[in-house]
Structure formats: C-alpha cells, structure tokens
Amino acid sequence: MxxxxxxxxxxxxxxxxxxxxxxxxxxxxxxxxxxxxxxxxxxxxxxxxxxxxxxxxxxxxxxxxxxxxxxxxxxxxxxxxxxxxxxxxxxxxxxxxxxxxxxxxxxxxxxxxxxxxxxxxxxxxxxxxxxxxxxxxxxxxxxxxxxxxxxxxxxxxxxxxxxxxxxxxNTGPVRLNDMESRRGRMPGPFVDLVREVARQEAFKTLAPLSKAAEKRFEREELAARFFAYMDDYTTYGQTESGKVVSLFVDDYAKRMNAAMEQEGPGGPTETRLRAAWDDMLRLVSEILPNGFRKSPSAKSTPRVRFEAIAVGIALAMREDSSLPGAWDLVGHLSKPKFRELTTSDAANNRNRVTGRIEYVRDRLLGR
Structure with a gap:
C-alpha cells in the first residue's frame, strides 16, 4: 500500500x-x-x-x-x-x-x-x-x-x-532502428561526430552498404559501435546497460556527449576519437584489398565483420603501432576460427563480441 x-x-x-x-x-x-x-x-x-x-x-x-x-x-x-x-x-x-x-x-x-x-x-x-x-x-x-x-x-x-x-x-510496422532512435533521443557533439565521420568517402568505399541501409543510418550505427567497443568492449555484457548492444552504445553515447560538451569543440576526447577513426581507415585501405567486404564482389558490409576488423585494428594500434602481423591479416580473416566468431547466430553474445575483436587485435600484433 x-x-x-x-x-x-x-x-x-x-x-x-x-x-x-x-x-x-x-x-x-x-x-x-x-x-x-x-x-x-x-x-x-x-x-x-x-x-x-x-x-x-x-x-x-x-x-x-x-x-x-x-x-x-x-x-x-x-x-x-x-x-x-x-x-x-x-x-x-x-x-x-x-x-x-x-x-x-x-x-x-x-x-x-x-x-x-x-x-x-x-x-x-x-x-x-x-x-x-x-x-x-x-x-x-x-x-x-x-x-x-x-x-x-x-x-x-x-x-x-x-x-x-x-x-x-514510433511503433508502426517500420520500427526505428537503434541509430535512428539515438539521433532523436540524445543529440550532442558525439552524435554529431558520428554523423560526420560516417559521411567520409573513404568509409563509403571501404564499407559498401545497400541503399536501404544507407537510408536508415547504418553507417552511423557502425561508427557509433566502433567508438563504443574501442573504448569499452571489455565491459560489454557485464553491466546492466551492457547486456544489450543498443543500450551499451546508448550509455557510451550519453557519456561521450557529456564529456565533449564539457571540453568544447576540438577537445581531447574529440581529437582522440577522430585520430583513432582516421588511423583505422587508413590501415584498412593499405592492408585489406577488399576493405571490410568478404569478397571483391560483395555489395554490403556485415556489422560483425566491420566491428571485428575496425575495433581490432584500433586496439592493436594503441598497443603497438608497428603492427608486426599487419600483412598477414588477410589470410587470418579467411580462417574457420574467424568465420565462426562472425556468424550471425548469437553474434552479440559477449564471448563472440570480445572473441572476434581480440582475434583481429592479436593477429595484428603477431600473437
């Protein structure tokens, strides 16, 4: 009562x-x-x-x-x-x-x-x-x-x-996806940064998407996940907000919005994130002939593949910029272990998420 x-x-x-x-x-x-x-x-x-x-x-x-x-x-x-x-x-x-x-x-x-x-x-x-x-x-x-x-x-x-x-x-037959909803609920400097980097021509070339996916801001979703996993992937699945990818990214976006608002334009957080994104794309263009695609003829980019490669590269570069295993990465991405970690079945299971990111990171570091 x-x-x-x-x-x-x-x-x-x-x-x-x-x-x-x-x-x-x-x-x-x-x-x-x-x-x-x-x-x-x-x-x-x-x-x-x-x-x-x-x-x-x-x-x-x-x-x-x-x-x-x-x-x-x-x-x-x-x-x-x-x-x-x-x-x-x-x-x-x-x-x-x-x-x-x-x-x-x-x-x-x-x-x-x-x-x-x-x-x-x-x-x-x-x-x-x-x-x-x-x-x-x-x-x-x-x-x-x-x-x-x-x-x-x-x-x-x-x-x-x-x-x-x-x-x-927005509960009709065509539901909002995570990024569409995020743009509406939590505007701020981090979401603006995500929108900006997602428009880069280099990104479009390396990670092709269907017209339908483009319209529904899939590029921005990929960029938002990249930043969130790059900084916090080890906590994914271990906190209340980390049990679901959308909530995990939402929580990260809120924190980054707040940090970047406090620091102002060109602050350390924005500078760090921009550099990590640009360095990651540069390396992909240098060592992966197909970019994030599975094959030269592929016309779309699977989220799980993008996450593994992009975040794995960022983490490896943070640890050792010389990347001793960089030129062997193409071969490692075709191995059964990587395919297993990037299959759609239970793709967002914590072990799968951390496993595929660390697989790319460790191959780049020659482990």
Missing part, C-alpha cells in the same frame, strides 16, 4: 508532465498539408518541416502506394503529430515541426507532384502504373480534399518532450 506522500508525489509528476504536453487537434485537406510542406522547402521556410532528427523517406514505392490506396478507399489512417517550435527559435516562429508522420507527408508530396508511380495496389489494381495526373480531374480534386487529422503540440512542449514523443510513438 502506497503512502499518501508517495501518491501525492506521483500525482504531482503526472500533472507537471501533462502541462508540458499541451496540444490541439486540427484537420487539413491533403492538398493544403502538402502545400504547407513544400512551399518554401528549398529555402528552409516551409510551414510544416522535417527536423534533422527524423529519418529519411524509407518507405518503398509499394508501401507508399498502399498508403495512397488507403486514402482513396476511405480507410482510417493514424494521426500525424506536429509541434509549434517558435518559442525556441525566432526564425521558426509560426512553423510546425513533424514529430511523427514524415513518411506519410513525404508520400503525399511525391504523389501530388507526380513523382510517385502507383504499384502493388490490391483493392484498386486498375490504378497500378498511374501517377496523380493520370486520374480524372474530378478524382484529383476529391483526393486533394481528403482530410487528415493532426495533433499539434503547442509551444509549451519543449524539444526534450518532442524528442521523447518521437521515440515513444
């Missing part, structure tokens, strides 16, 4: 948060919603805009077409969430940040501008191959008048509240 003080404190917390998450419900016709999103977009002045913590358009054309089909046949669709952010930046006065719904708004924009060609329609197969302009003019007008409901957070909802909501309500 809870005491009266505990109950009163719980109620106080609920009331406090409720006051922050203040909102109104609005309805906009599709054509107005798209206009508010597209007008002034190139200049960064569109009324309804996508914030930098949101993900790119990752719905494939078939999924986008399904959404359009749902609207055409009158099926209900989820609410969109937007937020008035003018209280934080005068330049954003009167504009609305999309908290949840970027895939739907972007899909509508692509359809109304004629970019999206409908495909995979099951209820309306006769529309497959159609663009918006191919429909009867009367149907175009009716589609433009379809209304969507928006929950608009007022200016009382601060950035932390919006980012928290972004993380909580």
């Amino acid at each position: 809870k005491s009266k003080d505990e109950i009163d404190e719980a109620e106080r917390q609920i009331r406090t948060v409720q006051q922050v998450v203040d909102y109104t419900v609005r309805e906009y016709p599709v054509e107005v919603l798209v206009e508010k999103h597209l007008t002034g977009k190139l200049e960064g002045e569109n009324e309804i805009f996508v914030p930098d913590y949101q993900r790119d358009l990752i719905w494939e054309d078939k999924r986008q077409s399904k959404f359009i089909e749902s609207l055409l046949i009158g099926l209900p669709v989820p609410y969109l969430f937007v937020a008035d952010v003018g209280n934080e930046d005068p330049d954003l006065e009167g504009r609305l940040e999309i908290v949840d719904g970027t895939q739907r708004i972007r899909t509508l924009a692509r359809f109304l501008t004629g970019e999206l060609v409908l495909e995979g329609m099951e209820k309306l197969p006769g529309l497959n191959g159609f663009r918006f302009g191919d429909m009867l003019a009367s149907r175009q007008r009716r589609f433009g008048r379809i209304t969507l409901r928006l929950i608009e957070l007022t200016e009382k909802a601060d950035e932390e509240t919006r980012r928290d909501m972004f993380d909580r309500i």
Whole structure:
C-alpha cells in the first residue's frame, strides 16, 4: 500500500508532465498539408518541416502506394503529430515541426507532384502504373480534399518532450532502428561526430552498404559501435546497460556527449576519437584489398565483420603501432576460427563480441 506522500508525489509528476504536453487537434485537406510542406522547402521556410532528427523517406514505392490506396478507399489512417517550435527559435516562429508522420507527408508530396508511380495496389489494381495526373480531374480534386487529422503540440512542449514523443510513438510496422532512435533521443557533439565521420568517402568505399541501409543510418550505427567497443568492449555484457548492444552504445553515447560538451569543440576526447577513426581507415585501405567486404564482389558490409576488423585494428594500434602481423591479416580473416566468431547466430553474445575483436587485435600484433 502506497503512502499518501508517495501518491501525492506521483500525482504531482503526472500533472507537471501533462502541462508540458499541451496540444490541439486540427484537420487539413491533403492538398493544403502538402502545400504547407513544400512551399518554401528549398529555402528552409516551409510551414510544416522535417527536423534533422527524423529519418529519411524509407518507405518503398509499394508501401507508399498502399498508403495512397488507403486514402482513396476511405480507410482510417493514424494521426500525424506536429509541434509549434517558435518559442525556441525566432526564425521558426509560426512553423510546425513533424514529430511523427514524415513518411506519410513525404508520400503525399511525391504523389501530388507526380513523382510517385502507383504499384502493388490490391483493392484498386486498375490504378497500378498511374501517377496523380493520370486520374480524372474530378478524382484529383476529391483526393486533394481528403482530410487528415493532426495533433499539434503547442509551444509549451519543449524539444526534450518532442524528442521523447518521437521515440515513444514510433511503433508502426517500420520500427526505428537503434541509430535512428539515438539521433532523436540524445543529440550532442558525439552524435554529431558520428554523423560526420560516417559521411567520409573513404568509409563509403571501404564499407559498401545497400541503399536501404544507407537510408536508415547504418553507417552511423557502425561508427557509433566502433567508438563504443574501442573504448569499452571489455565491459560489454557485464553491466546492466551492457547486456544489450543498443543500450551499451546508448550509455557510451550519453557519456561521450557529456564529456565533449564539457571540453568544447576540438577537445581531447574529440581529437582522440577522430585520430583513432582516421588511423583505422587508413590501415584498412593499405592492408585489406577488399576493405571490410568478404569478397571483391560483395555489395554490403556485415556489422560483425566491420566491428571485428575496425575495433581490432584500433586496439592493436594503441598497443603497438608497428603492427608486426599487419600483412598477414588477410589470410587470418579467411580462417574457420574467424568465420565462426562472425556468424550471425548469437553474434552479440559477449564471448563472440570480445572473441572476434581480440582475434583481429592479436593477429595484428603477431600473437
């Protein structure tokens, strides 16, 4: 049985948060919603805009077409969430940040501008191959008048509240992956550094990825894991936050954000991490003809292979920069032991994680 003080404190917390998450419900016709999103977009002045913590358009054309089909046949669709952010930046006065719904708004924009060609329609197969302009003019007008409901957070909802909501309500069929969620929940200098190094052309060349993986920030996930394992891999699986990779990396990102904020731009932590990343990529380009790929024809980079090679190299260079076994590494990466440590089955088991990292490290050191 809870005491009266505990109950009163719980109620106080609920009331406090409720006051922050203040909102109104609005309805906009599709054509107005798209206009508010597209007008002034190139200049960064569109009324309804996508914030930098949101993900790119990752719905494939078939999924986008399904959404359009749902609207055409009158099926209900989820609410969109937007937020008035003018209280934080005068330049954003009167504009609305999309908290949840970027895939739907972007899909509508692509359809109304004629970019999206409908495909995979099951209820309306006769529309497959159609663009918006191919429909009867009367149907175009009716589609433009379809209304969507928006929950608009007022200016009382601060950035932390919006980012928290972004993380909580993204529970649809296409779930946020770890890096997408991390970008939204914990912005800071470390996450910015991860974003920057992930864009390097050398990294893209050495670690090719599919277009779908690129869109979902897989490069940033690889970079974040590299830094976390390089510094703390020995604690993985031994602490509460270290039992799950996403929590392990989250914990590291929080600590690095705090350290780098305190030190300021170009501080010792940032300098150390940049150097380790650059030195690692340089060595990979010198000694591994295929980069992080399994073969010259491979078009993707497995996480476990990247982690083993990248982190193993960083740890070896930290211990002995001469790396006596560097030129033998290619042969070691083709041996059964390495393949066993980098198979997908139980790949994130603590013994597998530490085993594959130390395997590369020790081979480079000639052990």
